[in-house]
Amino acid sequence: MKHYLGLDGLRGVAAVAVVLFHRRWLGPGGHFFDQAHLAVNFFFILSGFVIDHAYADRLRQGGMSLGKFVVSRVIRLYPLIVLGSLLGFAYWLGESLLTGQPDLPSLALATLFSMLCLPAPPSLMGEMFAIDRPLWSLFYEIVANLVFAMVLCRLPTRAILALAVLGAAGSTLLAVKFNMLNVGFRNGDIGWGMLNVFPSFVMGMALNRVREGWKINVPFWLAAIILAVTFLPHSLGAFKGAYGLVMVLIVYPLLILSSLEFREGAASASVARFSAFISYPIYALHYPLLFVVSKLAARLDAPGKVELAAGLALSVAVAWIAGRYYDEPVRRFLSKAVREKMAGARFRVSSDSAV
Numbered sequence: 001m002k003h004y005l006g007l008d009g010l011r012g013v014a015a016v017a018v019v020l021f022h023r024r025w026l027g028p029g030g031h032f033f034d035q036a037h038l039a040v041n042f043f044f045i046l047s048g049f050v051i052d053h054a055y056a057d058r059l060r061q062g063g064m065s066l067g068k069f070v071v072s073r074v075i076r077l078y079p080l081i082v083l084g085s086l087l088g089f090a091y092w093l094g095e096s097l098l099t100g101q102p103d104l105p106s107l108a109l110a111t112l113f114s115m116l117c118l119p120a121p122p123s124l125m126g127e128m129f130a131i132d133r134p135l136w137s138l139f140y141e142i143v144a145n146l147v148f149a150m151v152l153c154r155l156p157t158r159a160i161l162a163l164a165v166l167g168a169a170g171s172t173l174l175a176v177k178f179n180m181l182n183v184g185f186r187n188g189d190i191g192w193g194m195l196n197v198f199p200s201f202v203m204g205m206a207l208n209r210v211r212e213g214w215k216i217n218v219p220f221w222l223a224a225i226i227l228a229v230t231f232l233p234h235s236l237g238a239f240k241g242a243y244g245l246v247m248v249l250i251v252y253p254l255l256i257l258s259s260l261e262f263r264e265g266a267a268s269a270s271v272a273r274f275s276a277f278i279s280y281p282i283y284a285l286h287y288p289l290l291f292v293v294s295k296l297a298a299r300l301d302a303p304g305k306v307e308l309a310a311g312l313a314l315s316v317a318v319a320w321i322a323g324r325y326y327d328e329p330v331r332r333f334l335s336k337a338v339r340e341k342m343a344g345a346r347f348r349v350s351s352d353s354a355v
Contacts, residue, residue, distance in 0.1 A: 012275025048204020168198025175241030284321035
């Protein structure tokens with residue numbers, strides 16, 4: 001299976017943009033990466049592309065069972081979901097001990113929901129994913145993966161293309177109704193969130209199905225700049241929804257198709273690999289870290305730009321450390337345990353058959 005280093009590197013660029021988006025008011029003029037909420041749609045287009053590329057044939061042809069697919073996705077996603085939830089729990093535990101809010105039973109239960117990557121009842125802490133807010137999109141990622149494995153992977157290309165067209169209509173509905181595509185994380189938004197996520201995911205699947213023959217190639221450094229620039233505009237007013245539509249339906253698909261071939265030298269490859277390596281950890285872990293930095297900055301009366309830089313630096317550092325010394329070892333351990341269990345099960349079946 002081909003590895004798309006350029007796409008993985010762009011995922012890291014988008015993840016860093018999300019970190020900056022979550023402290024955008026600290027930027028110059030009170031604005032910085034104001035449209036980086038579109039990174040979530042970019043993630044889902046990428047996810048649809050990569051998941052379809054990696055698993056569709058195996059699931060369709062019987063080379064991988066639904067159970068094996070689910071286990072592989074759990075191993076890939078949940079170690080950092082759990083760690084992000086624990087970081088969020090640690091922050092909110094400090095708040096609870098200092099202020100009495102949230103109360104400890106609500107905090108414990110909300111943390112359990114977070115570790116399972118399930119929406120918590122709003123009565124606990126006011127939001128579905130208050131412990132670690134970015135997990136809201138991972139909830140939809142898990143749902144999309146399940147629907148892919150059960151249904152979408154078996155559909156022919158024509159059906160996927162038709163669904164992509166219908167998805168574009170759904171995205172247009174969101175843009176008209178909300179004047180943005182940033183929906184799905186608020187209480188009561190799950191239905192709208194599904195309408196936000198699935199068009200992008202199916203768009204990614206469609207791109208994978210039609211990628212053969214695409215000739216245009218954009219260097220990674222240029223693609224990274226283009227992607228970052230799309231997150232910068234602010235004060236779009238009534239055109240915010242239209243801008244998001246153009247990005248999600250035109251710019252991001254073209255950028256992905258144009259980043260499939262990585263032809264740069266070792267320096268660009270190193271940057272892309274580092275960006276790819278921190279992409280998931282920084283997304284899953286940064287939110288509680290930013291709260292900690294904001295508390296310290298308030299006590300030290302630090303300028304906003306210092307707080308912004310410190311939050312980004314801490315997020316990058318923790319992402320690398322967590323990826324290197326936690327996520328990779330845990331995933332190796334879990335993958336090995338699953339392989340050994342499956343090998344043992346096959347041995348028992350073989351022995352029973354021989355009796």
